[in-house]
Amino acid sequence: MKKNKVISAEEALALVRDGDVVTTTGFVQSCIPEALHAALEVRFMETGAPRDLTLIMTAGAGDSKGLGTGRLHHEGLLRRVIAANFGRMPKVAEAARQNKILGYNLPQGVISQLYRACAAGQPGLFSKVGLKTYVDPRHGGGRVNTLTEDDIVKLVEVEGEEWLFYKATKIDVAFIRGTSADPSGNISVEKEALTLDCLAQAMAARNNGGIVIAQVERIVDDGFLLPKDVRIPGILVDCVVVAEPELHRMNYGVQHDPALAGQIRVPVKGMRKMPLDARKIIARRAAFELPPNGVVNLGVGAPEGISAVANEEGVTPYITLTTEAGAVGGVLASGSSFGSATNADCIIDQNQMFDFYDGGGLDMTCLGMAECDVHGNVNTSSFGGRLNGCGGFINISQNARSVVFAGTFTVGGLSVAIEDGALRILKEGASRKFIQAVEQVTFSGAYAQEREQPVLYVTERCVFQLTAAGLELIEVAPGIDIERDILAHMDFKPIVNAPITMDRRIFVDEPMELLSDLLxxxxxxxxxxxxxxxxxxxxxxxxxxxxxxxxxxxxxxxxxxxxxxxxxxxxxxxxxxxxxxxxxxxxxxxxxxxxxxxxxxxxxxxxxxxxxxxxxxxxxxxxxxxxxxxxxxxxxxxxxxxxxxxxxxxxxxxxxx
Structure with a gap:
């Protein structure tokens, strides 16, 4: 007889044991199995069990205020965390910083691909991703504190070339998420914005003799789901939990958007126009680097604005924007929906997207930067006493054919005015981004030079280019004085030869005719x-x-x-x-x-x-x-x-x- 796998969240979470290795899905604020995280938190608070879990996850999955994996911060619940992002679970990050738990910060794509290695019974993954960064064993091996001693990343040589070998950690429990499930546990994802790594995670746990718990919003009858609509087969699923609507939001800011789920296509010409501020200036300048007919990835923060600028300028049909979460084409979403896309051409699994990225499929990426130093190194993972994590930054920045780092020149209270096609600094930011040496190397300028990778650093007031001799100032915004507004707010002096003026069209609130330039x-x-x-x-x-x-x-x-x-x-x-x-x-x-x-x-x-x-x-x-x-x-x-x-x-x- 067929087994009905639909049970309550409390019954499902009672199967998790002390010391288990648990993996969960989710990307930033989307596709998070919130009901499962909440039930795990409640069980621990009421019974003190399960204890000493290892949490494995790729991107951050939470709102940075306590939801998602942020619920798992209670002392004793976690013993070890292997994650690409800690920023969305700040109390867990703080526990790691204080040496209360073991922790590793590995590249998102590596963890994503390790799920497949686990599923296939392989010992780990060979990759060049992470070489010459803090993930390299010569620079810390991805350990986030002194309590963490075991090496899970090794430097190896294969046919005369350096590689990193990432050790696979066997998984006992997988939390995944879908839209519909039949009583046999077959899962579809028709209302989800992303598919992420759910299939690989489920297979990894199942093949290790573990359990798979799926959160869905509804149960359908046996035979209702068409074979090609089933993304996770019932043979991999042990338990199905039906979540309340509030715990099964598309993301924390959106209950459901059918355009993000690929159920409908909507007009995008009427999308809200960005105001002309520092963020848009940066996005506009970076947009001039877009490669026609190329494939592009955009990071969180200032780079997100490029998608809106591309749409305003009518460039979107001539480039393909992607996210590491798996969205291909369309207009990339921002805010709580970051990682998904309106009117996407298709949505593939996250590990497949990283296969494409790691193999050199990206023509260009634009990513944020928290710190940049004299050698062109960039830090986004650990700075100012904050453990943020690298996310997909290392995979993307190391393997894209060209890289643009984008962000304001200073941070913390920066205020600017755009008047008569020129930029004026009203109030300088409290903290500098361009410093003598970054706290942690998330991107290696020397490694980029070694591979002849073009790299730009775009801010609202100037543009730098990475050269063999260091950072060179190549463009200055109209209205900006080099000595007063740039050099006075850097900890090092860049190369200054004959920088040109940034395109004045960037500073006028009118269409730039960007398409004519790109074509x-x-x-x-x-x-x-x-x-x-x-x-x-x-x-x-x-x-x-x-x-x-x-x-x-x-x-x-x-x-x-x-x-x-x-x-x-x-x-x-x-x-x-x-x-x-x-x-x-x-x-x-x-x-x-x-x-x-x-x-x-x-x-x-x-x-x-x-x-x-x-x-x-x-x-x-x-x-x-x-x-x-x-x-x-x-x-x-x-x-x-x-x-x-x-x-x-x-x-x-x-x-x-």
């Missing part, structure tokens, strides 16, 4: 021709070549401009403020080689950026093109004039670059 629709406006002197001028100031498609667009514009003259031309290119992804230098040099062969008499360029000059010279030399890249405009013009004089004398002139 290079106005690229032809950067080209002009002096017929009398037979000089083609190309102004690339402030332009960013992100992808091979950008180089192809530039090549097309230049070929058309040259062909329109009806003869070979001399060319001068302004590269001040120009940026190009490291992977594109050879493509750029190949374009110049083609133009020299078919359209140019002589070409030269100039930039005050010494690093860019060196990179261009190296790329051009490999192509056999004379590597003359000048520092100043007048030097480039002088070279071109000299070349013309030599040509006028009938002497051969090598195409220069």
């Amino acid at each position: 290079n629709l106005n690229l032809c406006e950067r080209v002009s021709y002096d017929e009398g002197r037979n000089i083609l001028f190309l102004n690339l100031e402030g332009w960013h070549a992100r992808t091979k498609g950008d180089i192809a667009d530039l090549r097309k514009v230049l070929v058309e401009a040259c062909e329109a003259t009806g003869r070979r031309v001399n060319s001068i290119v302004n590269h001040d403020g120009f940026r190009m992804s490291d992977s594109l230098y050879d493509d750029y040099a190949e374009m110049i080689e083609h133009l020299c062969a078919h359209h140019y008499l002589t070409t030269t360029r100039y930039t005050t950026n010494a690093f860019l000059r060196v990179k261009m010279q190296e790329a051009l030399s490999r192509r056999g093109i004379a590597p003359h890249v000048f520092e100043r405009r007048d030097e480039a013009h002088a070279f071109l004039d000299a070349a013309e004089r030599e040509r006028g004398k009938g002497r051969p002139v090598a195409s220069a670059a």
Whole structure:
């Protein structure tokens, strides 16, 4: 006979024993099995059992005020916590800081993938995620206090390369969540915003001889759920608990939103517009880094605003926004709904999303920053006496093809005014973000440089770029004085060569025509021709070549401009403020080689950026093109004039670059 697995929360939680390893689902404020957490708390407060549990979880699952896993803070209930985020259970974090419990802070994607390793009976997971950060055993191994001594992360070498091996911890109890369940325990998720790791968690507990407790909002009859609608089969589920509506909210701020659940699609053109403040300035500037037709991840905080800006500017159809929680496409949600998306194209499991991220699938990410130092290291995990945790930050920042860190320049009371297209600091923040050395390395600038990963740091008043020599100030907001408003509020002096002015459109409360920039629709406006002197001028100031498609667009514009003259031309290119992804230098040099062969008499360029000059010279030399890249405009013009004089004398002139 079939067993009816529907029981009360009290009956289900009575199955949890002292010392069990418990895993629970949830992402920030969404998809949390609140009824199960509440029942566990009540049982412990009334009976003193179960005690000494190990809690394993990926993202934070709570409201930071005591709900979700925050309910499990009572002394004696937990003995050890392995989590990516501690910030949403502050009393548990404080217990870890005070050496009252054992604790490990590991990357979210690693924990997510370890569920699968547990389910498959594997000893652990090999990954490069975490190398050169505080998770690396050479820098702490992810331990959050001195009480925690056991190593669960090891540094190993495989075929001459460094890897981290993360030890799997067997799971005894899994708390999961769905929408509907039949009496046999088959679970569907039609009203959930995310699917997360519920299947992998259930399989991990079941295959270890443990129990799986599922929270749902309703029971349906046997045979009602279609096979493809069942996300967790009943063979993995031991108990089903029907939760009261208040304990089964989509998230703490939303009872249910069918657009977030993928049940309907809603118009997004009328979505509320962000006010023009410091947060929007940061989001607007970061949005200029969006790669057309690329896949993007946005972090919590200031980066969330990029989704709204992309929607305002009509860019959303040309990029695919994703979250580590599993949402692909649509307009990313913020606030209590962070992690989900309105009108998503699809929702995949969290561990699958991290497979995609770790493998290099992200074209760009924009993440927050709590601290940044002279070496470009970023800290988001432990600062100011607060154990926050890394979440998915390490997986995402280490593996994205380009990284933008975004946040205000200072924090704690910062007030700004935007007037007449310029920025004015009304009140400086109480705490500095740009310091000599970060408290904990969540992102390694040196490791990024080692892998030639492009990294920007965007604030409301300026933009920095990571270089081999450290942080370089490359852009300054209109109205901002470098000495007074930037250098005076940093603990170190960045490289300052010739920073350009941030795009003034960012500081005017009108559409920026961002789409035209991202699709290079106005690229032809950067080209002009002096017929009398037979000089083609190309102004690339402030332009960013992100992808091979950008180089192809530039090549097309230049070929058309040259062909329109009806003869070979001399060319001068302004590269001040120009940026190009490291992977594109050879493509750029190949374009110049083609133009020299078919359209140019002589070409030269100039930039005050010494690093860019060196990179261009190296790329051009490999192509056999004379590597003359000048520092100043007048030097480039002088070279071109000299070349013309030599040509006028009938002497051969090598195409220069």
